[in-house]
Amino acid sequence: MAAKMEISDIDFLNVIPEWDNSIDDLTLSQTCKDAENENTAFEKLEDLTLSQALDQYEVDFEMDDLPDFELTQVPLTADNIIEELEKAVTENCSENSRYSFVEDIDIDKLVKSTESRNTRKNTTWSVATFNDWRVARMKSNYCAIPELLQFTANDVNQWLSKFVIETRRKDGKPYPPKTLYLLCVGILRFHRENGVHMNFLDEKDCVFYDFRRSLSARMTELTKQGIGTTTKQAEAISEETESTLWEKGLLGSTSSKAIMNTMFFYNSKLFGLRGVDEHRNLSVDQFELGKDQTGSFILFKGRANKTYKGGLNQRNLSAKNLKHYLQNPVLFKIYEQYLNIVRDLNGTAFYRRPLDKGSIKFGEQSVGVNKLSNIMKTMCAEAGIDGYFTNHSGKRTCATTLYQAGVPEQEIMNRTGHRSVESVRKYKRASSEMLKDISNILEPSESMCKKIKHEDNTEIQNRTENQEISKSAAGGVGSLFTGCVFNFNSGS
Numbered sequence: 001m002a003a004k005m006e007i008s009d010i011d012f013l014n015v016i017p018e019w020d021n022s023i024d025d026l027t028l029s030q031t032c033k034d035a036e037n038e039n040t041a042f043e044k045l046e047d048l049t050l051s052q053a054l055d056q057y058e059v060d061f062e063m064d065d066l067p068d069f070e071l072t073q074v075p076l077t078a079d080n081i082i083e084e085l086e087k088a089v090t091e092n093c094s095e096n097s098r099y100s101f102v103e104d105i106d107i108d109k110l111v112k113s114t115e116s117r118n119t120r121k122n123t124t125w126s127v128a129t130f131n132d133w134r135v136a137r138m139k140s141n142y143c144a145i146p147e148l149l150q151f152t153a154n155d156v157n158q159w160l161s162k163f164v165i166e167t168r169r170k171d172g173k174p175y176p177p178k179t180l181y182l183l184c185v186g187i188l189r190f191h192r193e194n195g196v197h198m199n200f201l202d203e204k205d206c207v208f209y210d211f212r213r214s215l216s217a218r219m220t221e222l223t224k225q226g227i228g229t230t231t232k233q234a235e236a237i238s239e240e241t242e243s244t245l246w247e248k249g250l251l252g253s254t255s256s257k258a259i260m261n262t263m264f265f266y267n268s269k270l271f272g273l274r275g276v277d278e279h280r281n282l283s284v285d286q287f288e289l290g291k292d293q294t295g296s297f298i299l300f301k302g303r304a305n306k307t308y309k310g311g312l313n314q315r316n317l318s319a320k321n322l323k324h325y326l327q328n329p330v331l332f333k334i335y336e337q338y339l340n341i342v343r344d345l346n347g348t349a350f351y352r353r354p355l356d357k358g359s360i361k362f363g364e365q366s367v368g369v370n371k372l373s374n375i376m377k378t379m380c381a382e383a384g385i386d387g388y389f390t391n392h393s394g395k396r397t398c399a400t401t402l403y404q405a406g407v408p409e410q411e412i413m414n415r416t417g418h419r420s421v422e423s424v425r426k427y428k429r430a431s432s433e434m435l436k437d438i439s440n441i442l443e444p445s446e447s448m449c450k451k452i453k454h455e456d457n458t459e460i461q462n463r464t465e466n467q468e469i470s471k472s473a474a475g476g477v478g479s480l481f482t483g484c485v486f487n488f489n490s491g492s
Contacts, residue, residue, distance in 0.1 A: 116277075123193075126186025133167050148187060149194050153207050156200045160184070161214035176228025177219035184215065234392040236400040237265075241385055248383050253334050256354030256361055262334055263351070264375045268394020269401070270324050271300045272416035275391050276373045282350035284342050289335060296332045297325045302417070320417050 102110075112120075127148065134145045145159050146152075164180050175183070188201060200208035222228060237245075245251045251262045267273050267282070281303070288299040302320030326332040341362055342352050349366035373391060380389040395416060402412045409421055 119189075122182060122186045123189050124186075126183045127190050129167060129183060130163060130187060133163055137162075137166070148190060149196055151191075151196070151198070153198060156198060156208055157210040160187070160200065161211050164215050165218050174222060174227055177222045178228055180215065180219060180222075232388060234390040234396055235387045236397040237269075237389070237393055241380070241383075244385060245379065245383055250379050250383055253330075253337065253360070256356050259334060259338050259360065260351065260354050260362075260367070261375060261379050262331075263338055264372075265379075265394055266331065266335075268391070269398050270298070271302075271320070271322055272395050272398045274395045274417075276369060279351065279372055279391070280369055283348045284339065284350050285348055286350070287335070287339060289332070289339065295325050295327070296329070297323050298332075298335060299323050320414075322415065 130148060134147075137143065138145055146155055151159075164184065167180075167183070168174055184201060188199065191198060198208070199205060200211050202208070203212065242251075245261075245265075249255070249258055251265060252258045253262070264279065267279065273279055273282070283303075286301045286303065288301070290297055290299065300320070300322045302322070326335075337360070341360070342350065345352060345362065345364050347364070347366070351367040351372065352362040353365045353367055355361040355363050376389050376391050376393050380387065399412055399416050402415065409425075412418075413421070
């Protein structure tokens with residue numbers, strides 16, 4: 001510990017300015033008072049070390065930025081100064097700290113909370129499917145298959161190759177090729193989460209070439225069998241279908257339910273919201289109505305979604321931020337009416353339970369996830385519209401409508417939130433009219449068909465007459481000439 005400073009060692013005369021005969025009595029008294037104050041300050045520092053005393057004396061200007069530890073409540077000695085200081089720091093941090101300290105379990109919870117539910121389901125399902133196959137094969141062949149977390153590179157090439165070929169659905173039918181691949185993705189994710197880093201799906205890693213060759217061969221075999229070659233996809237809402245929904249009161253402002261349907265459908269069509277997840281997490285403060293020199297608009301401020309998480313790998317991307325100018329004043333008024341109602345309710349949830357009691361009312365309770373997931377299907381069924389409609393129909397309608405209007409793909413991606421051209425192309429669909437035109441172009445013309453039909457009929461008729469003549473000839477000469485008189489003249 002540094003040597004203690006003795007008061008006798010300090011020359012207080014040094015703090016008095018150099019004597020000047022011109023100094024009057026008032027100046028002298030002020031100087032003496034300053035010296036007396038400094039003497040008092042040093043007396044309070046008598047028990048501190050030299051370094052502590054200098055710090056206390058020279059950096060008083062920083063004390064306003066430091067916590068008030070109130071150390072004077074307990075007499076400080078050489079034995080308790082460290083203990084009292086740590087105690088004061090701990091108490092102050094617990095009360096006024098700007099930091100939020102976490103434990104390891106809190107970190108795990110945070111990571112899992114940002115993971116997609118479907119991703120978690122895929123991982124759980126993949127591991128469970130593998131374990132079911134593992135148990136069945138060990139019972140059948142009396143072989144020892146290590147657990148997934150004990151796998152080596154050789155185990156991947158040997159046992160995972162057999163797994164992708166032998167595994168089946170619960171009904172005994174083979175999995176489609178894409179499902180097999182997703183099984184492997186889930187197992188790979190399970191490995192990474194538990195510290196096993198073997199990317200057996202990396203084409204650049206030749207260590208797992210045997211496994212990838214087996215997986216590719218199995219997927220090719222299933223495709224040849226026609227398994228997984230067709231996928232059932234939600235249909236887009238055509239302009240005619242949309243008009244029918246308005247005419248039958250399922251869209252519009254005639255009831256609370258119709259308004260909620262309108263909000264759901266046009267949030268999907270105008271801003272490219274997908275499925276259930278984006279709608280379920282939607283907040284009323286993400287919408288802003290306004291007017292400028294162009295016209296009335298709705299400003300939508302997006303947040304995290306399936307294609308944009310905002311994590312480390314997407315630090316150069318930004319959330320969806322769209323300004324949609326409404327040409328239809330009716331739709332603008334419906335948005336305005338609904339937003340004014342729900343903003344007066346408690347909470348920030350966008351979709352509220354409609355109350356049809358003779359007037360437009362909505363409850364405090366938000367719409368449940370099960371009801372949200374069936375809005376498009378229920379709405380089209382009530383309108384008597386046939387087809388396969390799900391909540392994805394709204395986003396597909398957005399992409400398809402823009403595609404048919406000739407909007408550039410980049411602008412379509414800005415609306416739908418897709419990050420690649422390949423992804424947005426999967427969502428685009430040709431209209432029924434376009435498909436009909438394509439079919440008419442490829443088919444033979446009607447006049448050509450009539451000409452071919454006439455030629456075919458003439459050929460068939462000639463063939464029939466020839467067949468009848470042939471049959472008659474086969475029956476004998478007498479049968480060819482009946483009731484005829486023949487005259488033969490002989491020359492002289």
